[in-house]
Amino acid sequence: MSSFYMPVRVFEEKDAVAHHAKDIKALGNKALLVTGRHSAKSCGAYDDVVEALTGEGMRYALFDEIEENPSTETIMKARDLGVAEQVDVVIGIGGGSPMDAAKAIALMIYHKEADISYLYQADADSHALPIVAIPTTCGTGSEVTAVSVLTDHSKGVKKSIPHKIFADLALLDGTYVGRAPKQVIANTAIDAYAHLCESYLNTKASAYSKMCVDAGLRTWAKSKDILEGKREAKEADYNNMLRASMFAGMAIAHTATSLPHGFSYTLTYELGMPHGVAVGFFLGGYLAHADAEDRAYLLETAGFSDVEDYRRLYQAICRPGEVAEELLERALGSILENPAKRGAVPYACNEEDLRDMTYDLINHMV
Ligand SMILES: [Fe+2]
Structure with missing residues (x-):
């Protein structure tokens, strides 16, 4: 339905x-x-x-x-x-x-x-x-x-x-976005990208929610080079960023988010890590475990060549810093105890996969 x-x-x-x-x-x-x-x-x-x-x-x-x-x-x-x-x-x-x-x-x-x-x-x-x-x-x-x-x-x-x-x-x-600090723009743009990916890679995804994701990815991609520091933003870029975020919101309004958001709350609560930084920390792992066709679509439509390309941009602009293993174990535990979040994952995902996602960034630091 x-x-x-x-x-x-x-x-x-x-x-x-x-x-x-x-x-x-x-x-x-x-x-x-x-x-x-x-x-x-x-x-x-x-x-x-x-x-x-x-x-x-x-x-x-x-x-x-x-x-x-x-x-x-x-x-x-x-x-x-x-x-x-x-x-x-x-x-x-x-x-x-x-x-x-x-x-x-x-x-x-x-x-x-x-x-x-x-x-x-x-x-x-x-x-x-x-x-x-x-x-x-x-x-x-x-x-x-x-x-x-x-x-x-x-x-x-x-x-x-x-x-x-x-x-x-x-x-x-x-x-208003144009007057926000650059770090806030970077963190929130990663959050919007995560919304698009988590809505698409979701058991509740439909043709309609995917329509919002597609519009969001294409709009998000237009300003990716701003995040990379390759050019200065123009007025139209801030409108694009805001519009991409809005499309992503429409997408998750129909599907909710999935694992990266579920993992993120522990880091935000315990470390005060900004929401987008905490979500982005786990997004590479979520994408890495997705079906190859879905992964390629979500990365390439947004302008990334592969998961490593995403991890590189994320680390460069969000600078997550050290996260203690004990906290990552707690983040993992919060998902293991949350059947609703696990139920949103549309691909096979056992405890070992969840552990891989939790430590994905630590294992791929650049
Ligand atoms: Fe979010």
Whole structure:
């Protein structure tokens, strides 16, 4: 069975926020702006949103305390602000963390009597306030997925909440990506590439999700030489990076991710390793074990000659550094105990294969 469901209205253009102020206004009267500490402001998106809201006569409150890998406690703190301010729409501005947080905050404001356990309560009502997503990096695709990944310190884990929550409106403007630090662009571009590969190499993949992967790979390839440092980026490159990330988001919205994401959470939780760096660490191994035809398609369409070529670029731009064997064993253990993630792998994959994937980068350091 194949199906396709993507309920987010996506607009991609220069000055998208200004041009779609009325579309934001159509969702509510008072907004909670959800951002991290700095990047939404430094890239100009925050000012654009405030100007758009003000121009439409909308009021707003700001919650700018979203950390990388947002915690459930932070979500509840933002929920309390949103309830006190009586907001009726939530606007997430930033990378995956603020956009994922915006979904969870919109859920918890809607269910304002619920306690923190509601976030991970399966089969609970997932209605939420309307959400606007404004991505400022080029990896997460959260603007078009229903996923919200949070960190639950009480259990010491980072994982998706069971609620599936789409934004209502996504406003894409590559200008913001162009103002992001180069390292953030590199890390998030690797995350987007991983989304494309993990969606394609997935038991839930369909002709429709593969359509998104194909568009994403071809778009991603156009700016690969920027990552390699072979030329300076132009405006169109940042739009391509953002669009590739969005296509990748559409792909994983239909399939979810697979093993590299599953492995990655241990490194991010224990080392604070950025998400894209942690995911990319295991991607070479996942590709190396795939069927030859699939592997060639995923690598060559993105502009890589082989897995070694991917590993080389990844190490050069993401610089993962040392990872202790004990942590890799824990990452491996987390997958061995996770039948859902293992079930997403479309090829034969025994414990020895999983061990190979875990140590793939260590065994192929350049
Ligand atoms: Fe990711």
